[in-house]
Amino acid sequence: MTEVASSPAPATDDRHVRIGEAAQLAGVSERTLRYYEEIGLLNPSGHSAGGCREYGAAALARVARIRELQELIGLNLEEIRGVVTREDRIGSLRDAFNQxxxxxxxxxxxxxxxxxxxxxxxxxxxxxxxxxxxxxxxxxxxxxxxxxxxxxxxxxxxxxxx
Amino acid sequence: MTEVASSPAPATDDRHVRIGEAAQLAGVSERTLRYYEEIGLLNPSGHSAGGCREYGAAALARVARIRELQELIGLNLEEIRGVVTREDRIGSLRDAFNQxxxxxxxxxxxxxxxxxxxxxxxxxxxxxxxxxxxxxxxxxxxxxxxxxxxxxxxxxxxxxxx
DNA sequence: GTGCCATCTTACGTGAACGTCAAATCTGTG
DNA sequence: CACAGATTTGACGTTCACGTAAGATGGCAC
Known part of the structure; x- marks a missing residue:
């Protein structure tokens, strides 16, 4: 599975995709991604100069986690917001821990x-x-x-x- | 767990309750029971002379099963209708088997x-x-x-x- | 029969999680 | 620059699974 890059692929895996491809990759609709952002569940990794949402690997992973909690565990988006918020907090705790x-x-x-x-x-x-x-x-x-x-x-x- | 009946309880367990008590026992609302009936998911065991719904043990068990499939497995009521319909069919198959x-x-x-x-x-x-x-x-x-x-x-x- | 509470039917309302459409804007290509 | 296609921000629509209120009846004690 070692991919022979035809173009010099960036070694850093911070590739960003726009909402269309992100939706494809995550298996949800574009509307869903915007909706998650509306309710404070998911922020795009960044924005283009013109204002287009850009999603990185972390954001896509987060979508996967959200769907997992939703479909597998049966939590609603409000509960999920609680969970991922706490997980974010764990991340910042890790930073604090290291500092x-x-x-x-x-x-x-x-x-x-x-x-x-x-x-x-x-x-x-x-x-x-x-x-x-x-x-x-x-x-x-x-x-x-x-x-x-x-x-x-x-x-x-x-x-x-x- | 042998119950000493204060009043001559019927040996046959075909006691019926009306919708209020049924809802209590099943842990759902009365509206929910009527709604399940609306969509062909659950029929009362019978009706009183005046038209009140009467629920027996089988009906209550069915409600429990519906909730289980809904909350635990995450099926929607349409899918659940499919499952319980098939289970009903298994019941009739059993009858056919015996005959x-x-x-x-x-x-x-x-x-x-x-x-x-x-x-x-x-x-x-x-x-x-x-x-x-x-x-x-x-x-x-x-x-x-x-x-x-x-x-x-x-x-x-x-x-x-x- | 008279209350009184439970239940009936009918019908409109609701919250969650998006779907859909319109008009403007952005992005990449020739 | 011009154009096609992707994306933007509203804003209204939709489905599911009930909630809720209204007015009419039923069931039962007195």
């Missing part, structure tokens, strides 16, 4: 990040439990039907053997 | 029920996989922060020991 030498402060920062992550983890874990239960129930039914089918087949064999 | 003696027909009926259940199972299983992955990722982060905290604590001890 302070006070060990007590560093511990406090880590503790905050830990709490945030634990809360989301608990929620997701609970959901996994419930869905897994659901899945197992379905698996049982599938096994039940399979057993019934096998029984049918056995009877058929016996009949043809008699 | 026929033709082994080929019995196999065919079981096979149909199997297919339906397998399809839903596959969908749910896929979702569990993805969410579990998500959960594990979060667990990793939690562990990471915990490790960082432990490191902080150790350093603090060393400092106080010196």
């Amino acid at each position: 302070t030498d006070d060990p007590r402060e560093r511990s406090a920062l880590v503790l905050e990040a830990l709490d945030m992550t634990e809360a989301l983890h608990a929620r997701v874990a609970a959901k996994v439990e419930r869905i897994a239960e659901f899945r197992d129930e379905l698996a049982d039914r599938v096994a039940h039907y399979r057993a019934l089918l096998a029984e049918r087949a056995t009877e058929a064999e016996e009949r043809s053997a008699s | 026929t003696d033709d082994p080929r027909e019995r196999s065919a009926l079981v096979l149909e029920a199997l297919d339906m259940t397998e399809a839903l199972h596959a969908r749910v299983a896929a979702k569990v996989e993805r969410i579990a992955e998500f959960r594990d990722e979060l667990a990793d982060r939690v562990a990471h922060y915990r490790a960082l905290l432990a490191e902080r604590a150790t350093e603090a001890e060393e400092r106080s020991a010196s």
